[in-house]
Amino acid sequence: MVPVTVVFTRESVPLDDQEKLPFTVVHEREIPLKYKMKIKCRFQKAYRRALDHEEEALSSGIVQGTGREAEAMLAEPQEQAEGSLTVYVISEHSSLLPQDMMSYIGPKRTAVVRGIMHREAFNIIGRRIVQIAQAMSLTEDVLAAALADHLPEDKWSSDKRRPLKSSLGYEITFSLLNPDPRSHDVHWDIEGAVRRYVQPFLNALSVAGNFSVDSQILYYAMLGVNPRFDPASSSYYLDMHSLPHVINPVESRLGSSAASLYPVLNFLLYVPELAHSPLYIQDKDGAPVATNAFHSPRWGGIMIYNVDSKAYNGSELPVRVEVDMVRVMEVFLAQLRLLFGIAQPHVPPKCLLSGPKSEGLMTWELDRLLWARSVENLATATTTLTSLAQLLGKISNIVIKDDVASEVYRAVAAVQKAAEELASGHLASAFVASQEAVTSSERAFFDPSLLHLLYFPDDQKFAIYIPLFLPMAVPILLSLVKIFLETRKSWKKPEKVD
């Protein structure tokens, strides 16, 4: 459930409508997914009148107003809870928004919508608000992408770029690949760049997990593909179809899977060798890509940094190259957003989307991520527990210890709590509960003590007892048969006689 607070200013709707404030409207929608699975999405709108300081802030917006200054003045004293939205309805002729824009979505869980003086004002405005709320929180594709692992392949998952699987933390590695140290002496100030650009972004995302960042420089690391020469622009290019083959030979030298609990995201910066400079990536139309970079879902991204040809004039090899970290970090942060699944929201028409904050992440984008993650976590936890139950049904030999049982109980309780919290709209506690559910269920499922007695097959027990009991049993059985036959004979005899 998404709680939405709708605040009406003085001239936004007709007066008699304003008399009806405050009240609450609930708008529910069912999103069908697949195989009779549905997700119910509820938007609870609480309408109220604007308070005085809000009126002031909204009416004093600057004429060409992007609305940002007004919003800064609207700084609510209390922090909005995660997952909730606040929509301000202003008058139809207000100059806060540019003339042709009907609404505006701000970076901090607020939005501004033009009101209308009409009899059906609430209905019309209600629909607009629902559109905006959907853009800012949950839509079908977000949920489908989150559940992509648990749904069978179909049109939803195959061409959606899959975001990263939900995990407790991530390790981000920045690598500089220099295949030709004889020609290029490359230096990059990665520490400063991470501190200035990456760390604020990760701090904003810190609710979603623990992040750790490291970096390395690799020499003599070649890409697996030979670039082709394009005589028209006298440069080398990498075809879009050869891009999948680039990563594999480099992967073994990255050392990414060596020692980390969490999934690893690799960002590589490749400085092509002198013989293959400059190097561009071509998309399917044959035009060079603007940023000269590409990314692979669930793995990371690669950017090619061409050394300026002016640097070669007059100096002997190796040429000192100082990497422009701003250009590089722009690309890497954009790729990081894509890898996490923070994609462009589907905005309603005539809506102005504000620019993001300096960290690179708007607050409601984080909320969307948390909604998707909670749903994914719940699905994973339920799948794990169901598989464990099915396994126990099939193999009766497994011994479940007490602590494994308590983990299972804890997982079930966490799943229920997470579902309740999601239904009541408390996003933060729902996310925490869902993470706990996943951890407990995995701990119960992968416990090594489950395998202890697995290899004690039944035929070994037979092999031990049969040589002992069979020779003993045979004479007993034979004499039982004999007794039975004699008794039957003795029954027949008196009959015959009598």
Place this chain on the structure above:
Amino acid sequence: MAAAMPLALVVLLLLGPGGPALAEPPRDSLREELVITPLPSGDVAATFQFRTRWDSELQRKGDTDHYFLRYAVLPREVVCTENLTPWKKLLPCSSKAGLSVLLKADRLFHTSYHSQAVHIRPVCRNTRCTSISWELRQTLSVVFDAFITGQGKKDWSLFRMFSRTLTEPCPLASESRVYVDITNYSQDNETLEVNPPPTTTYQDVILGTRRTYAVYDLLDRAMINNSRNLNLQLKWKKPPENEAPLVPFLHAQRYVSGYGLQKGELSTLLYNTHPYRAFPVLLLDSVPWYLRLYVHTLTITSKGKENKPSYIHYQPAQDRLQPHLLEMLIQLPANSVTKVSIQFERALLKWTEYTPDPNHGFYVSPSVLSALVPSMVAAKPVDWEESPLFNTLFPVSDGSSYFVRLYTEPLLVNLPTPDFSMPYNVICLTCTVVAVCYGSFYNLLTRTFHIEEPSTGGLAKRLANLIRRARGVPPL
């Protein structure tokens, strides 16, 4: 997979402060070295050393106490290509340039001795040690056998040893050198000839004796430009005299004695061959828990008399948790043999704790000897930057002694091994006995007897009559 998205929406990062501050990044340096030592038996020993030094402060989360030593050993494991590959990955120019080009696994493991090591330690940057840098040293030593690798010929070259030659130096290395030990052969060029002739030589006191080395610097352009590659050749003009190699001042042996599978005795012999100097030796023994040591039988004798160690630390073993730890500081008198012996009893393990091949035996890890051995010739104090790497692995502050760490051989000890086929035997025997005895008793007890008419015919009787007729005996 796709190309990157247009950045119109996300260009926001220019809010960072100003332009990039060009702080000089911390200096990392790499030095590499190869030392080739021809041995009088015709074999040749080669030692690689790579040193990477970082000047940046690596974060240390919480200061660990440096006085705690953690010692772990796997005596059964043999070093092979799986260990060489990740070791090579730590080198920046791995296998592509510089001295690491020579590290080919199929030649390096075709040797009579192979040893690899990785050392990481903090080093002080100046004499007052106000800042530290971290040093990673990788060493690899091999001894090529004249008969196995050399096929009987005693002429050596880089190509013969490693199947590669040196082509270019590593662009990241600040120093890249090859040293050839020509101590005994430098005066006359008639025993050993080194090709191409060295331009410089280096003399220093290494491990207590004065040695001379021929130096080839790969970073020197004249060295490689002439012939495009460097293939050092060692040719013996006269066959090397089979003189016995110089006995080192400290060496040790270890063995297990005794008979049967119940008791035994573990003995370590320490030899001090210095003619007039006695020096102390620190002996560290880690014996697994299934050899139960009797510490009251620990005896140390030198030259027939009892030798009391100046320091003993003993930590007894706990079954299945912790091995014995015995550490002693023993003073070795000059020109003597010291015997350290201790008796033990072999324990019987639980049947699930035996390895799949228990009759091979169980390994006992080697003991470690550390000593400051007095040197024949006084050495100058070591300068970190100028000295070659092989001199700075264990530097000492005063030149009158040098540090040595020796490992004795690992031992193979047989433990009383049960017969693992016994459960099967027991089942078979018991079942047979029960079946036969019980079955017969039961039959006897419950058999009912009928009177039977004698049968006139029958195959057996006819056969018997046939035989009687043949014998001439009246039929039945």
